[in-house]
Amino acid sequence: MRNISSVLGKLARVVSMSLVLLFAVATLHAQDVKEGEKIFKAKCTSCHKVDRKVVGPALKGITETKSEEWLIKWIKNSQALIASGDKDAIAIFEEYNKSVMTSFTDLSDDQIRSVLAYIKAESVEKPKDATNPGETAKDDNANLFMIFGLLGIVVLAIVVIVVLNRVIRTLERVIATNQAAVEAEEEPKTSKKFLAFAQGFVKNKKLVGFAVLMLVALLAVGGWKTMWNVGVHTGYQPVQPIKFSHQLHAGINKIECQYCHGGAFKSKNASIPSANVCMNCHNTITGSEHYDGETSPEIAKIYRALDWNPETRTYGNNPKPIQWVRIHNLPDFAYFNHSQHVTVAGVECQTCHGPIETMEEVYQYSPLTMKWCVDCHKATDVKSDNKYYEDLIKAHESIKKGEKMTAAMIGGLECGKCHY
Amino acid sequence: MIENMLVMNKKNLLVTVCAALSLTAVVSSCGDKTTRSTGWEFSRNMYDPIAYNPDQPNENFKNKQTAQTPPKGTDPIGFTRFEYANTLEDYERAGREFTNPLEVSQARLEKGQALFTTYCAVCHGPEGKGDGSITKDREITDSKGTRKLENFPNPPSYHKTDGASSSRGGMMADLTDGKIYHTIYYGHNSMGSHASQLSPEERWEVVMYVHELQKK
Numbered sequence: 107m108r109n110i111s112s113v114l115g116k117l118a119r120v121v122s123m124s125l126v127l128l129f130a131v132a133t134l135h136a137q138d139v140k141e142g143e144k145i146f147k148a149k150c151t152s153c154h155k156v157d158r159k160v161v162g163p164a165l166k167g168i169t170e171t172k173s174e175e176w177l178i179k180w181i182k183n184s185q186a187l188i189a190s191g192d193k194d195a196i197a198i199f200e201e202y203n204k205s206v207m208t209s210f211t212d213l214s215d216d217q218i219r220s221v222l223a224y225i226k227a228e229s230v231e232k233p234k235d236a237t238n239p240g241e242t243a244k245d246d247n248a249n250l251f252m253i254f255g256l257l258g259i260v261v262l263a264i265v266v267i268v269v270l271n272r273v274i275r276t277l278e279r280v281i282a283t284n285q286a287a288v289e290a291e292e293e294p295k296t297s298k299k300f301l302a303f304a305q306g307f308v309k310n311k312k313l314v315g316f317a318v319l320m321l322v323a324l325l326a327v328g329g330w331k332t333m334w335n336v337g338v339h340t341g342y343q344p345v346q347p348i349k350f351s352h353q354l355h356a357g358i359n360k361i362e363c364q365y366c367h368g369g370a371f372k373s374k375n376a377s378i379p380s381a382n383v384c385m386n387c388h389n390t391i392t393g394s395e396h397y398d399g400e401t402s403p404e405i406a407k408i409y410r411a412l413d414w415n416p417e418t419r420t421y422g423n424n425p426k427p428i429q430w431v432r433i434h435n436l437p438d439f440a441y442f443n444h445s446q447h448v449t450v451a452g453v454e455c456q457t458c459h460g461p462i463e464t465m466e467e468v469y470q471y472s473p474l475t476m477k478w479c480v481d482c483h484k485a486t487d488v489k490s491d492n493k494y495y496e497d498l499i500k501a502h503e504s505i506k507k508g509e510k511m512t513a514a515m516i517g518g519l520e521c522g523k524c525h526y
Numbered sequence: 527m528i529e530n531m532l533v534m535n536k537k538n539l540l541v542t543v544c545a546a547l548s549l550t551a552v553v554s555s556c557g558d559k560t561t562r563s564t565g566w567e568f569s570r571n572m573y574d575p576i577a578y579n580p581d582q583p584n585e586n587f588k589n590k591q592t593a594q595t596p597p598k599g600t601d602p603i604g605f606t607r608f609e610y611a612n613t614l615e616d617y618e619r620a621g622r623e624f625t626n627p628l629e630v631s632q633a634r635l636e637k638g639q640a641l642f643t644t645y646c647a648v649c650h651g652p653e654g655k656g657d658g659s660i661t662k663d664r665e666i667t668d669s670k671g672t673r674k675l676e677n678f679p680n681p682p683s684y685h686k687t688d689g690a691s692s693s694r695g696g697m698m699a700d701l702t703d704g705k706i707y708h709t710i711y712y713g714h715n716s717m718g719s720h721a722s723q724l725s726p727e728e729r730w731e732v733v734m735y736v737h738e739l740q741k742k
Binding site for chain 2: 147148151152153160161204206207208209210212332335336337338339341342343344345351353354358359360361362364365368375378380382383385386387389390391392393394395396427429430432435436437438439466467469
């Protein structure tokens, strides 16, 4: 008995010890992954993604194809590895157009192992899909709801038709029984009544006059209102070739207007950004998270316009311009300069363009009529602390002193003064 | 006679009901309550320019665009060429010999900061810590529903105290005039070229301001 109990006791101790050890190992591993994630996000994400090639290669499954020892050497100093004549290292260097990977000599072997552990954990198909079925189920539910709704409408329509048929049939019967009476009395009576009313109306000249007056007034008001809105495009919201959302870019991402529309600060035109400006972000941002790993169809339009191949990350030589639809259009006889208003006067973009940072699809906010311009010009104080007024005051003073001044001295030789 | 009329009425009624139903279905699905047309216009030709607008299609050119890229090897008047290629060697060379011709002044620094806020802070953060608005978790609610937006990878911080290393060697806090200018001009890694958005003078003002951030 004693023996058995002591053996059992030992066994229990061994089992509990190993359990504790196992637990410790597991938590250590989890910590590795967590620490690795931290380092990966701090040092690697500017060039690497696990599932997609960005500046550097995709790292999915890298721990399977390359040895840990090799990876540690490469991460610490890739150039030294290349110089040592390692074939794999040279092949990668050549494939990525000899772009040098940062040397991370400050990382310890253990830290690099944690990063590798993180990459390994990320390489395994994520249980992320567990959330997706929920979403698709929701979608299915929505679809089912739609189908049942439509079926309901069809059933309702059939019921209505059947009921109407019944009503018509009973009405037929009723009419058939009362045929003579109905025909003889009712019909002529109504038409006679109407005729009498019309005759009375025409004879009453005051009433006729009033009716005509009302009609003329109605047409005049309608006509007046329509005329005022001829050529005024307030609310104009054309369909653009790319569904670019200002709400997303200017509102949520907080990208300044000037980043894309720099022309508004420097020239007459606010300027539509050329597609290379889009690529400053969209060489990395593809929206693939929402399209099952594929590039978002709207972003793909930029790639097509530039003939950019996201796989090889190179530009082809067959670009096609994006034909945006102009929304704000002043008549050609009216001169408007953006920089004059934005840079000199300091007018906010929103003053004329409305809550642009909330517009998913842009529409014309202001009427752009002459009255609209004049109203603002009457109310706005001039900012006089700029070179134009300095020059003006200088010119006035020299005239007062009786100095000689030619047209050329006050800008009379500028091309734009004569040539349009 | 009336019998006939009723039969006709019955048919008409059915047809009308069906037509009305389908019409409402079609119309209600089509209209999205937006103004897709400019409305009535008077003398449209007064709106259209006589001379070509730069962003207008143009049949006179092979690529059908009014705005043409300058022929290869030519420079616009007043244009200064950047004589360094987009290679690691020239990046290092620019770092050694290409220096800011502008004198540091409060006005220049303020302009540099304004330009940095507009063109760089979206990724690099207003303080250059690499925590710009598009590197953070964001969520949007629009016609496509509520969804998370992809984060742009964090660039390394400029601050001396953060001790971040540059991918082309050395610390971010030790980047020289020419290196920063070279990166603005050509871009590097996830950063695109900002040469079309910043004039040479503006690039130098940004470089000036970045040096201020490196001291932090």
